Amino acid sequence: MGPKSGDGAEPDPPRPRRRPTIQDLARAAATSPSTASRALSGNGYVGADVRARVLAAAERIGYVPDSNARTLRNRTSRAVGMLISDLRNPFYANLAAGIEEQLRSAGYHVIVVNNDGEEEAEVEGARTFLAVRVSAAIITPVSDRAVRMLLNDGVPVVQADRMVEGLTTDGVLVDNVRGAREVTAHLIGLGHTRIALLIDETDWTTGAGRLAGYRAALRAAGVPMDPGLVVPTKFQPEAARDAVTGLLARRPDVTALFAANNMLAEGAFQALQRAGRRIPDDLSLVAFDDVPWMSMVSPGITTVDQHTDDLGRACARLVVDRIAGSADGQATVRYIEPSVTFRGSTAPPGAVISLAGPGPGGVAVSPSS
Amino acid sequence: MGPKSGDGAEPDPPRPRRRPTIQDLARAAATSPSTASRALSGNGYVGADVRARVLAAAERIGYVPDSNARTLRNRTSRAVGMLISDLRNPFYANLAAGIEEQLRSAGYHVIVVNNDGEEEAEVEGARTFLAVRVSAAIITPVSDRAVRMLLNDGVPVVQADRMVEGLTTDGVLVDNVRGAREVTAHLIGLGHTRIALLIDETDWTTGAGRLAGYRAALRAAGVPMDPGLVVPTKFQPEAARDAVTGLLARRPDVTALFAANNMLAEGAFQALQRAGRRIPDDLSLVAFDDVPWMSMVSPGITTVDQHTDDLGRACARLVVDRIAGSADGQATVRYIEPSVTFRGSTAPPGAVISLAGPGPGGVAVSPSS
DNA sequence: CTGTTAGCGCATTCAA
DNA sequence: TTGAATGCGCTAACAG
Numbered sequence: 001m002g003p004k005s006g007d008g009a010e011p012d013p014p015r016p017r018r019r020p021t022i023q024d025l026a027r028a029a030a031t032s033p034s035t036a037s038r039a040l041s042g043n044g045y046v047g048a049d050v051r052a053r054v055l056a057a058a059e060r061i062g063y064v065p066d067s068n069a070r071t072l073r074n075r076t077s078r079a080v081g082m083l084i085s086d087l088r089n090p091f092y093a094n095l096a097a098g099i100e101e102q103l104r105s106a107g108y109h110v111i112v113v114n115n116d117g118e119e120e121a122e123v124e125g126a127r128t129f130l131a132v133r134v135s136a137a138i139i140t141p142v143s144d145r146a147v148r149m150l151l152n153d154g155v156p157v158v159q160a161d162r163m164v165e166g167l168t169t170d171g172v173l174v175d176n177v178r179g180a181r182e183v184t185a186h187l188i189g190l191g192h193t194r195i196a197l198l199i200d201e202t203d204w205t206t207g208a209g210r211l212a213g214y215r216a217a218l219r220a221a222g223v224p225m226d227p228g229l230v231v232p233t234k235f236q237p238e239a240a241r242d243a244v245t246g247l248l249a250r251r252p253d254v255t256a257l258f259a260a261n262n263m264l265a266e267g268a269f270q271a272l273q274r275a276g277r278r279i280p281d282d283l284s285l286v287a288f289d290d291v292p293w294m295s296m297v298s299p300g301i302t303t304v305d306q307h308t309d310d311l312g313r314a315c316a317r318l319v320v321d322r323i324a325g326s327a328d329g330q331a332t333v334r335y336i337e338p339s340v341t342f343r344g345s346t347a348p349p350g351a352v353i354s355l356a357g358p359g360p361g362g363v364a365v366s367p368s369s
Numbered sequence: 370m371g372p373k374s375g376d377g378a379e380p381d382p383p384r385p386r387r388r389p390t391i392q393d394l395a396r397a398a399a400t401s402p403s404t405a406s407r408a409l410s411g412n413g414y415v416g417a418d419v420r421a422r423v424l425a426a427a428e429r430i431g432y433v434p435d436s437n438a439r440t441l442r443n444r445t446s447r448a449v450g451m452l453i454s455d456l457r458n459p460f461y462a463n464l465a466a467g468i469e470e471q472l473r474s475a476g477y478h479v480i481v482v483n484n485d486g487e488e489e490a491e492v493e494g495a496r497t498f499l500a501v502r503v504s505a506a507i508i509t510p511v512s513d514r515a516v517r518m519l520l521n522d523g524v525p526v527v528q529a530d531r532m533v534e535g536l537t538t539d540g541v542l543v544d545n546v547r548g549a550r551e552v553t554a555h556l557i558g559l560g561h562t563r564i565a566l567l568i569d570e571t572d573w574t575t576g577a578g579r580l581a582g583y584r585a586a587l588r589a590a591g592v593p594m595d596p597g598l599v600v601p602t603k604f605q606p607e608a609a610r611d612a613v614t615g616l617l618a619r620r621p622d623v624t625a626l627f628a629a630n631n632m633l634a635e636g637a638f639q640a641l642q643r644a645g646r647r648i649p650d651d652l653s654l655v656a657f658d659d660v661p662w663m664s665m666v667s668p669g670i671t672t673v674d675q676h677t678d679d680l681g682r683a684c685a686r687l688v689v690d691r692i693a694g695s696a697d698g699q700a701t702v703r704y705i706e707p708s709v710t711f712r713g714s715t716a717p718p719g720a721v722i723s724l725a726g727p728g729p730g731g732v733a734v735s736p737s738s
Numbered sequence: 739c740t741g742t743t744a745g746c747g748c749a750t751t752c753a754a
Numbered sequence: 755t756t757g758a759a760t761g762c763g764c765t766a767a768c769a770g
Contacts, residue, residue: 017521017522017523019499019522019523021762021763021764022763022764022765023763031740031741032740032741032742033741033742033763033764033765034740034741034742034743034764034765034766035739035740035741037764037765037766038739038740038765041765043765043766044739044740044765044766045739045740046739046740047739047740050739050740062521062522064496064499064500064522065500065763065764066441066500066502066762066763066764067437067500067501067502068436068437068438068440068441068446068501068502068762068763068764069437069441069746069762069763069764069765070763070764070765071437071746071764072435072437072438072441072745072746072747072748072762072763072764073745073746073763073764073765073766074746074764074765074766075746077437079480079501082481086466087456087462087463087465087466087469088459088462088463088466090457090459090462090661093456093457093459093462094456094457096456096481097455097456097457097483100456100481100482100483101483104482104483104490104493109480109482109497109501110480110481111448111478111479111480111481112451112465112469112479112480112481113469113473113478114466114469114470114473116470121473124473127433128478130388130433131433131434131435131436132436132437132448132478133388133435133436133437152386152431153386153388153431153433154386266661266665269665270665273667291661292459292635292660292661292662293661293662293665293666296635296638296639296662296665296666297662297665297666297667298642298666298667390746390747390748391747391748391749392747400756400757401756401757401758402747402748402749402757402758403748403749403750403751403756403757403758403759404755404756404757406748406749406750407749407750407755407756410749412749412750413749413750413755413756414755414756415755415756416755416756419755419756434747434748435746435747435748437746437747437748438746438747438748438749438762439747439748439749440748440762441746441747441748441761441762441763441764442747442748442749442750442761442762443748443749443762444762
């Protein structure tokens with residue numbers, strides 16, 4: 001509180017100034033609202049001198065056009081909706097950051113809705129997007145309802161990371177098949193043949209692709225497919241931990257484990273630690289989706305980098321093109337090519353022999369190089 | 370593409386239906402727009418039967434009120450701006466998630482702007498917030514300009530995580546002094562006396578508080594303050610890595626290291642690994658701000674948990690109160706009490722003994738680079 | 739080149 | 755209890 005405040009007993013907050021409208025601006029620039037509008041937007045003729053006056057006045061009085069009025073009048077907004085599954089998961093956080101960054105540089109602002117994987121929240125989010133008249137929406141879909149709502153009202157949708165069946169929209173996907181095939185092939189190349197796949201779902205394009213890539217690599221190498229090595233689990237690290245613990249007990253012959261995403265990898269890693277399995281001596285571990293902890297632990301985890309930032313930026317670019325109408329009538333689906341980052345968690349399956357006997361106890365990972 | 374599509378040669382995209390307005394709704398419900406409005410908003414008298422008809426019609430025709438028109442008319446919106454420094458940093462990602470979650474449940478939607486710590490982007494974001502007429506804004510400030518712009522137009526601001534000097538706004542801060550004091554005291558309790566503090570800034574309330582807490586703990590324990598142990602660095606992990614590498618060479622007597630945030634901790638951890646220093650045998654490590662990798666590495670890092678989700682939710686609650694006017698005229702500043710999570714990275718400075726004398730291995734076994 | 743007019747969709751007067 | 759009229763701030767006709 002400033003020093004001079006002791007005259008009245010009126011405690012009302014310093015009523016903010018009325019926001020200047022284009023009328024105020026016109027007055028300040030000694031012209032009419034329409035001319036001021038033209039000067040600001042650059043549409044239509046305006047004398048150079050007048051334009052300068054308007055711009056100066058705008059700066060001086062702090063005029064900021066009301067985008068609500070603009071949207072109402074123009075029937076189009078600079079807002080884009082972003083419906084994300086879980087901002088706390090670094091995958092989605094990076095995706096969101098990439099999207100926001102690219103959209104902002106293109107002059108759009110983003111309305112973010114986190115749905116925690118809940119269909120209801122997703123539909124609510126779509127409703128919000130309709131209400132604010134977003135120009136487009138980017139969605140990591142959990143169901144098709146939200147997408148359909150938007151499409152039904154003519155809002156262009158870009159599906160990110162995965163696409164729901166039966167919907168024709170733009171989308172950006174990761175080449176899951178290739179990524180999974182490559183890491184799996186890497187394991188096979190090291191000599192592994194009993195490679196378990198830890199996976200939470202195969203209904204979405206993500207899970208289905210990763211399973212397909214895993215199978216393709218086995219098939220290509222002539223390694224027999226063992227259904228008992230495809231371990232289903234839930235999306236939570238805890239569930240994955242339990243699943244891996246069970247696998248370890250059930251199948252001591254397994255020499256390598258492929259976790260289909262970062263959440264499962266987390267659980268798998270913890271399960272291996274707790275079971276005292278050394279990586280990669282006792283078991284090799286690979287994952288899909290590179291996240292920070294994978295390069296912090298020792299040894300680091302060999303993983304498929306999805307280039308999440310690029311994924312996000314690609315979504316944003318598709319949105320911008322679609323809004324501009326420069327995209328043709330067809331839906332565009334782009335693919336991000338993932339790449340494998342090799343770290344220390346993979347090695348030939350030598351130690352499996354000593355696993356039969358009571359292995360050297362102690363904690364899994366040593367911090368030394 | 371459906372099977373039946375081969376009649377016309379017209380490739381124009383299926384022109385979306387015109388969005389139903391309240392006029393359409395009124396027509397569909399056989400009443401007037403004003404009555405329909407009252408029926409939807411619940412303001413004013415409406416016959417029970419009419420209300421039912423309107424609601425049903427709204428559902429049937431998929432009517433979604435245009436929030437732009439509403440905002441224009443009501444001079445108030447349900448939008449809140451969120452200006453965040455770096456969505457890719459788990460601290461900010463969690464903060465954002467907490468904010469979004471709480472605001473959404475209160476009926477607001479959030480416009481997110483990531484500024485990457487850039488003042489220009491921050492000001493641009495504030496401009497966007499003004500343009501869309503947000504009801505309030507939550508900001509992790511990098512400068513005071515954006516905040517001032519908003520305040521100048523009467524937009525309530527909640528500063529999150531840190532507050533810039535000279536500005537009177539609501540805010541939610543972490544008790545940095547206490548958190549830093551507690552971890553430092555923990556180290557002292559273990560017997561450490563030469564504890565280095567790795568810190569990137571002391572101008573913001575965050576850095577200043579953590580430095581103060583560190584000092585307070587030393588003072589309270591009668592441990593002499595050694596200026597050479599306060600190691601300045603930049604906010605990047607790489608810079609922190611170099612700073613720690615330098616410290617290790619310069620001060621082999623240091624037995625514990627306190628990294629002031631998660632970025633610095635990352636660099637510190639890497640520097641220790643590369644230098645072949647074992648944690649906690651050779652050096653104890655603690656950090657401020659718990660992030661996932663700290664519990665994944667072995668041993669885990671003892672750290673100050675800021676309860677980032679709570680921090681975000683508290684910001685959102687403050688915003689809602691302020692908008693509702695239920696907050697009094699005074700600015701409210703809340704404090705989140707952090708807590709220390711003890712993990713394996715801290716232990717008594719046993720190894721330091723052998724480090725003092727020209728013991729076996731001399732100055733720490735360092736096959737560094 | 740510039741100003742006047744009108745209407746985007748909505749909620750609120752004010753009359754009926 | 756309902757409906758007609760009005761204007762929020764802006765921009766695109768359409769005259770001047």
